[in-house]
Amino acid sequence: MDFNALGACFTTPACVVTQATSGLIVGMLLFLVAAGLTLIFGVLKIVNFAHGTFYMLGGYVAYSAYAATDSYALAVLAGAVAMALFGVLFERVLMSRVYGSNVLMQLLVCYAVVLIFDDIVKIVWGPEFRAMGMPAAFQVPPLFIAGGVVPPFYAVLIGIAALIAIVLSLGLSRTRLGKTVRAAAVNPQMVSALGVNTTVLFAIVFAIGGGLAGLAGALAGPVRSLSPGMGFSILIEGFIVTVIGGMGSIAGAMVAALVIGLVRGFGTIGFPGFTDGLIYIVMIGILVLRPQGLFGRPL
Amino acid sequence: MSGPVTRRTLLAGGTATLVAAPWVARAQANTLRIGMQSILSGPIALLGTSSRNSLLIEQDRINAAGGFLGRQIEFVFRDSKGQPQEAARVARELVNTAGCELLVDAEASSASFAVQEVMRDLNVACIHTNSETSSLTADPKIRVPTAFRVARQGVHDAVAGSLYLADFANAKKINKWATCSPDYAYGRDTTAQYLQFFKKFKPDVEVVTEAWPKLGQPDFTEVITKLIQAKPQALFTLLYAGDLSAFVNQGNVYALFGQMTVATPNVDYPVLAAIKNLPAGIQSATRYLETFPDTPANKEWGQAYFKRWNERPTNWSWQNSVAMHFYEAAIKKANSLDGKVIAAALTGLKINSPFGADGTITMRDDHTTIGYAIGWGQTIPKDPFITDIKPADWGKIIELETEWKKQQNYS
Numbered sequence: 001m002d003f004n005a006l007g008a009c010f011t012t013p014a015c016v017v018t019q020a021t022s023g024l025i026v027g028m029l030l031f032l033v034a035a036g037l038t039l040i041f042g043v044l045k046i047v048n049f050a051h052g053t054f055y056m057l058g059g060y061v062a063y064s065a066y067a068a069t070d071s072y073a074l075a076v077l078a079g080a081v082a083m084a085l086f087g088v089l090f091e092r093v094l095m096s097r098v099y100g101s102n103v104l105m106q107l108l109v110c111y112a113v114v115l116i117f118d119d120i121v122k123i124v125w126g127p128e129f130r131a132m133g134m135p136a137a138f139q140v141p142p143l144f145i146a147g148g149v150v151p152p153f154y155a156v157l158i159g160i161a162a163l164i165a166i167v168l169s170l171g172l173s174r175t176r177l178g179k180t181v182r183a184a185a186v187n188p189q190m191v192s193a194l195g196v197n198t199t200v201l202f203a204i205v206f207a208i209g210g211g212l213a214g215l216a217g218a219l220a221g222p223v224r225s226l227s228p229g230m231g232f233s234i235l236i237e238g239f240i241v242t243v244i245g246g247m248g249s250i251a252g253a254m255v256a257a258l259v260i261g262l263v264r265g266f267g268t269i270g271f272p273g274f275t276d277g278l279i280y281i282v283m284i285g286i287l288v289l290r291p292q293g294l295f296g297r298p299l
Numbered sequence: 300m301s302g303p304v305t306r307r308t309l310l311a312g313g314t315a316t317l318v319a320a321p322w323v324a325r326a327q328a329n330t331l332r333i334g335m336q337s338i339l340s341g342p343i344a345l346l347g348t349s350s351r352n353s354l355l356i357e358q359d360r361i362n363a364a365g366g367f368l369g370r371q372i373e374f375v376f377r378d379s380k381g382q383p384q385e386a387a388r389v390a391r392e393l394v395n396t397a398g399c400e401l402l403v404d405a406e407a408s409s410a411s412f413a414v415q416e417v418m419r420d421l422n423v424a425c426i427h428t429n430s431e432t433s434s435l436t437a438d439p440k441i442r443v444p445t446a447f448r449v450a451r452q453g454v455h456d457a458v459a460g461s462l463y464l465a466d467f468a469n470a471k472k473i474n475k476w477a478t479c480s481p482d483y484a485y486g487r488d489t490t491a492q493y494l495q496f497f498k499k500f501k502p503d504v505e506v507v508t509e510a511w512p513k514l515g516q517p518d519f520t521e522v523i524t525k526l527i528q529a530k531p532q533a534l535f536t537l538l539y540a541g542d543l544s545a546f547v548n549q550g551n552v553y554a555l556f557g558q559m560t561v562a563t564p565n566v567d568y569p570v571l572a573a574i575k576n577l578p579a580g581i582q583s584a585t586r587y588l589e590t591f592p593d594t595p596a597n598k599e600w601g602q603a604y605f606k607r608w609n610e611r612p613t614n615w616s617w618q619n620s621v622a623m624h625f626y627e628a629a630i631k632k633a634n635s636l637d638g639k640v641i642a643a644a645l646t647g648l649k650i651n652s653p654f655g656a657d658g659t660i661t662m663r664d665d666h667t668t669i670g671y672a673i674g675w676g677q678t679i680p681k682d683p684f685i686t687d688i689k690p691a692d693w694g695k696i697i698e699l700e701t702e703w704k705k706q707q708n709y710s
Contacts, residue, residue, distance in 0.1 A: 009528065014528075015528050018524045018527065018528065019521070019524055019525075019528075021524075022520040022521045022523075022524040023521070025520055026518055026520055026521065029518075119340075122340065122344070127339075127340065127344035127345060127348055128344065128345040128348070128540075128569055129345070129540060129541030129544060129569075129573060130573060131541075131544045131545070131548055131573040131574060131575065132575075133548070133574075133575025133576065134548065134551060134552070134575065134576055138552075139551075139576065141554055141557075142552070142553055142554050149524065149527060149553050149554075151552040151553055153552050154520075154552065220517070220518075222548065223518075223545065223548045223549045223552060224517050224518065224545050224548075224549075225517075225541035225542070225544045225545040225548075225573070226541075227515075227541050228340075228344075230515075230517065233515060233516070233517055234517060264521045265520075265521050265524070267521075268510070268521040268522060268524075268525045269525055269528065272508075272509070272510070272511070272525075273482070273511055275521070276513070
């Protein structure tokens with residue numbers, strides 16, 4: 001622990017700006033993954049252990065689309081849309097058959113999908129890592145705000161993720177579909193009895209969840225390496241965010257993702273070598289005080 | 300061919316099969332099976348696949364030249380996933396069940412130590428081709444009579460790298476350094492080894508911050524910003540493969556390479572190919588380069604590999620190729636496949652090699668290779684990627700390695 005370094009950082013605007021920006025970008029990308037995870041759990045009460053696979057495949061699809069078109073926008077779109085479609089397929093072909101089953105059966109199905117697609121990625125893209133490369137438009141020097149470093153690419157990513165959060169939040173609270181999704185999360189039988197086609201609704205939820213994870217994988221493509229099995233590490237952090245935020249709460253996922261991002265950003269200064277441990281301590285602390293998570297319903 | 304199958308044809312075919320069967324069986328039995336185990340799946344599968352690719356080229360070459368002692372060779376590949384327990388099990392299985400008479404252990408260090416212990420019970424020769432941890436062969440307690448290493452050794456690279464970086468740092472007046480290496484045994488031990496030698500050659504070195512990201516960590520942002528905050532003049536990193544590629548791409552976003560000099564011994568062709576915007580001026584070792592040693596033989600080998608696999612070789616590729624060159628020479632000399640006899644032939648053996656600093660590589664008495672090419676230079680964004688390469692001084696490496704072994708009570 002290095003409290004002197006942490007104290008010095010908090011009193012230096014340059015350090016605060018740099019570390020806060022780094023925390024924001026980590027948090028925002030994590031939010032996109034966790035939002036889908038928590039949405040699926042909120043409506044279907046299913047823990048999608050295959051969610052990391054959506055993130056991985058989104059990255060790989062974007063990688064190929066970028067190589068083919070040289071357009072980052074198209075690559076991101078391709079990653080998100082492909083994973084939305086894959087989400088529908090995954091829900092219809094596999095998950096719909098294990099609704100109401102033992103959680104171990106659901107876990108087994110998800111884990112099988114993880115292993116199968118890790119191998120498919122190896123066959124299609126090769127076992128070695130891949131990197132998309134930074135689009136020419138973002139190959140620019142970083143901005144210096146109050147002496148702190150803010151990369152333009154990250155500023156754009158934070159903006160896109162924030163926009164998605166707002167659209168998702170408004171969509172769930174203001175639109176008919178959003179209201180139906182929220183109602184289904186509370187009482188799916190009643191929603192079905194009122195004439196809503198829950199089969200389509202559940203597929204849509206998986207499409208949104210998969211699309212968000214694919215979007216995160218695609219957005220991070222220019223700076224993160226792609227490798228088979230890469231979805232696993234992001235899945236663990238996605239679960240931490242979901243649990244801290246409250247299972248099923250989008251707003252909770254947003255706050256928790258930012259908490260994790262900022263703990264990472266400043267923890268690396270004050271607690272070098274213990275940043276991961278610090279994240280779990282924060283999680284334990286929050287769960288002791290609020291067992292249902294920050295925004296979850298009481299257990 | 301068409302027409303009904305008559306009773307006569309059937310009988311003729313059956314007789315031919317009966318007559319030929321023993322010959323086919325004998326031919327199969329006569330094939331010399333060589334076991335190879337490595338990480339062939341997962342994020343660092345490149346270690347295993349680029350080793351396997353190289354061995355398959357060697358298999359074709361050796362068979363075309365008549366095989367070993369007149370027997371055609373055939374590799375039996377196994378994926379241990381890099382797990383020590385599985386590696387130990389696979390090594391036994393390759394010898395006891397698959398009938399392999401020689402072993403190539405292409406595991407990373409953690410699993411190689413497990414294989415090394417298994418080798419104490421098996422009377423077959425084994426060459427470790429990818430483990431760089433010095434103690435595997437340097438520590439007499441760990442060394443095994445029939446097991447050898449044909450690979451870089453950590454202490455050799457640490458001496459060579461420290462000497463180069465000390466000269467570089469003195470010329471550029473750089474004494475404030477940061478380190479950033481993976482948070483496991485290799486990263487921590489090897490960084491300590493580099494710093495030990497580095498401080499010996501440049502006593503005024505000050506390490507202003509250290510970062511230990513997890514292996515396979517997807518995001519290095521907070522590590523990069525921490526390094527920038529510490530304002531070092533230079534950064535030494537042991538990140539490798541996908542982690543190094545991600546670090547460079549994320550470092551580019553923060554213009555890290557304009558704010559400090561970066562030095563790494565782990566740049567390899569796959570990393571160079573994956574990093575789309577390789578910064579110029581990274582001080583880098585040559586893991587494998589077609590242009591170092593700058594000889595026709597090395598270039599020819601690199602291009603033949605590319606032609607066969609449509610990708611460029613790695614450091615692990617040349618090491619596996621040289622392992623087969625050593626087996627070839629030792630078996631010819633020993634005229635036997637017995638583990639102890641091959642071991643005697645391998646000890647002290649010197650072979651001509653495209654990867655030798657002076658065109659030769661020697662298997663020293665302590666079962667590890669010396670004389671392989673080690674160089675440091677600086678990166679440029681395009682092929683050949685590393686230029687101004689200065690070859691390491693092997694006299695100095697051995698002198699300091701001997702001192703180090705005494706400190707460790709290895710000799």
